[in-house]
Amino acid sequence: MDLRRKHYVGVKTRNFTTVQEAKEFANGIAEQVSKTGLNGISAIGTDARIKVWSGQLAVFGKTVEDAIDLALKHFASEKAKMETPYAAELLSCWVDDKITNPLKPLRPRSLKAIRVNANAFKRDFGTMRIAEIDRTYVEQYIKKKDVSNQTRKNKLNLLSQFFNWAIYKQHITIINPTKGIEINVVNETPKFFTVEQCVSIMTAVKDTPVMSYYAICLFAGVRPDEAKRMTWDNVLLNANEIALTANITKTKKPRLFTIEDNLVKWLNYADNKKPLIPVNQRKLAEAATNNINFDWIQDGMRHTFCTMHYAKYSSMEALRKTMGNSPSVIDKFYKGTITKSEVEKFWKIMPHNIIKPEVPATKTAAA
Numbered sequence: 001m002d003l004r005r006k007h008y009v010g011v012k013t014r015n016f017t018t019v020q021e022a023k024e025f026a027n028g029i030a031e032q033v034s035k036t037g038l039n040g041i042s043a044i045g046t047d048a049r050i051k052v053w054s055g056q057l058a059v060f061g062k063t064v065e066d067a068i069d070l071a072l073k074h075f076a077s078e079k080a081k082m083e084t085p086y087a088a089e090l091l092s093c094w095v096d097d098k099i100t101n102p103l104k105p106l107r108p109r110s111l112k113a114i115r116v117n118a119n120a121f122k123r124d125f126g127t128m129r130i131a132e133i134d135r136t137y138v139e140q141y142i143k144k145k146d147v148s149n150q151t152r153k154n155k156l157n158l159l160s161q162f163f164n165w166a167i168y169k170q171h172i173t174i175i176n177p178t179k180g181i182e183i184n185v186v187n188e189t190p191k192f193f194t195v196e197q198c199v200s201i202m203t204a205v206k207d208t209p210v211m212s213y214y215a216i217c218l219f220a221g222v223r224p225d226e227a228k229r230m231t232w233d234n235v236l237l238n239a240n241e242i243a244l245t246a247n248i249t250k251t252k253k254p255r256l257f258t259i260e261d262n263l264v265k266w267l268n269y270a271d272n273k274k275p276l277i278p279v280n281q282r283k284l285a286e287a288a289t290n291n292i293n294f295d296w297i298q299d300g301m302r303h304t305f306c307t308m309h310y311a312k313y314s315s316m317e318a319l320r321k322t323m324g325n326s327p328s329v330i331d332k333f334y335k336g337t338i339t340k341s342e343v344e345k346f347w348k349i350m351p352h353n354i355i356k357p358e359v360p361a362t363k364t365a366a367a
Contacts, residue, residue: 081131192304215266221305
């Protein structure tokens with residue numbers, strides 16, 4: 001019997017003592033082909049294991065050679081993964097690149113956030129190779145973090161930056177494993193200081209070296225880190241304006257905006273012969289606000305200004321120009337709701353009419 005056919009790797013011919021035996025064998029092959037297809041007879045007469053494998057693969061229309069090819073590709077892929085650098089090693093390189101890259105200089109606060117998160121990633125990823133971290137792993141990793149969705153989103157964003165860098169540096173050739181992972185953030189109503197709390201803050205800092213810093217943050221909505229880099233050169237009192245240069249702003253874009261009358265009063269009240277912001281601002285701020293009797297709100301002064309300004313003017317464009325944010329960000333993170341009477345009281349907070357709080361001080365506030 002001639003068994004030769006394309007891709008057949010078994011015995012080419014079979015000999016029988018009688019025609020009847022040959023016919024019975026041929027009928028058996030025909031039955032096998034009807035059940036499993038032609039691939040089912042690709043290795044007749046070879047190793048028994050290969051015969052079994054051939055039958056199993058034939059159900060899927062594949063041969064032993066197909067299976068071997070697939071296995072080799074898989075082994076090569078696994079080998080390539082294990083030859084990629086360790087994630088921890090690359091995270092260190094990424095941070096160094098961020099620090100030393102003169103084309104994209106970062107603010108100290110941004111660099112600190114990158115360092116802190118990179119160290120956490122290094123601890124969590126352990127000895128994993130960079131190519132072993134796939135989308136499923138990243139998604140589960142982010143889910144397990146016992147933090148808010150906003151913090152999860154921030155971490156995912158940094159991971160995305162890291163993998164984009166690794167791909168750009170050709171350490172991996174895969175698609176960024178963070179791509180397609182969505183995190184929904186439900187934003188609460190922005191918290192801000194009440195008028196009474198604002199009065200307490202300005203009462204506490206009045207006639208201290210940090211008075212101008214608090215006045216600028218509270219009545220102009222300038223970011224704390226931006227305010228700390230300001231000098232009297234940025235204050236244009238003759239025009240009732242503040243001019244922030246690109247080396248001061250978070251966005252690295254200059255910002256010029258009109259300031260309110262009460263801030264003009266506070267800055268005129270300040271001693272312009274002394275630095276607008278003292279060198280040891282943080283220590284002085286902690287000392288000045290040590291006896292404030294309410295919990296400090298993170299970014300509370302900026303939130304308060306945004307809320308009061310919008311309530312007064314109902315102009316998102318004017319607010320955007322002052323704060324340096326897009327309208328969507330302002331509406332999402334900064335703008336709360338407040339009554340008209342409270343708004344009027346806020347803009348009347350000036351050096352000559354602030355009233356000291358009557359409630360005894362118990363808690364420490366953070367500048």
